[in-house]
Amino acid sequence: MEQQKTRMSMDQIPFDKLEKVGINRDLIQKMEKQEMTDFLNGFRSDKLYTVNAKINGEDYRIPAKIRLQSNEDGSVGIKVHPIQRLNIPDEYMGHKFSKEEKGALLNDKNLGKTVELTGRDGKKDNYYLSIDSKTNEMIPLRSSYIQIPEKIKGATLSAEQKENLAAGKKVTVEGMTGKDEKRFSAALQIDAASRRIGFSDFKQEKQGQSETAKQEKSEGKRQGAKQSVS
Incomplete structure (x- = not known):
């Protein structure tokens, strides 16, 4: 099986630096495949690890996310992301937040749109913005990183749904199929913190519910067309 390419290799992981911050080598080597791939690509860990920290001269063990950081001299370091107090600044990466945008980030943990x-x-680009639910950090993600698929969990997305998802909006999708083969609907939205499409507001559908809804919608369109002709 061909190994997935990553920015850094296993050989570059600075285990000595990890151990200095209090993370045992075994914890890294036991990472699941996707978690390891993300780690080697320099992304924040999904899990919180207990790391060493010095606060006001005292030694503590605190929860934090970690990531690999490639330095200019070619070496690889460890960046620690501890839990912090949620705070939305007035300006971030050159963008000044409106009152509504601050409210969306505070309440929904997601800006709900793309922003330049x-x-x-120094280059400008369109980004998604969301708040990491575990550390309260604000996370930007280039919109070009996410590709909206034709189908999600077996449900075909309409052109409008794909457009709204790509724009960072929350979209309700019906007729998806879970691992237990049961149909469900959910609100979907791009989560910059996880770099994926996130799911929320799950609702289990009764058997045949989504098909019935589609038939009724289609029938309504046909009746509307007949009325306009007559």
Whole structure:
């Protein structure tokens, strides 16, 4: 099986630096495949790890996410992301937040749209923004990173649903199928923190419910067309 390419390799993981922050080598080696792939790509860990920290001169063990950081000299370091107090700044990466945007980030943990931000290289691009639910960090994600699929959990997305998802909006999708083969509906939205399409507001559908809804919608369109002709 061909190994998935990543920004960094297993050989580059600085286990000595990990152990200095209090993370045992075994914890890293036991990462699941997707978690390891994300880790080697420099993304924040999905899990919280207990790390060493010095606060006001005292030694503590605190929960934090970790990630690999590639340095300019070619070395690889460890970046620690501890839990912090949720705070929405007035300005972030060159964008000044409106009152409504701050409210969306505080209440929904998601901006709900794409916004133009300025990267470290000075280049502007469209980003999604959301709050990491475990650390309260604000996480940007380039909109080009996410590709909206034709189907999600067996449900075919309409052109409007795909457009709204790509725009960062929350979209309700019906007729999806879970691992237990049961149909369900849910609200979908791109989550910059997890770099994936997130699911919320799950509702189990009765058997045949989604098909009936589609038939009624189709029948309504046909009747409307007949009335307009007559």
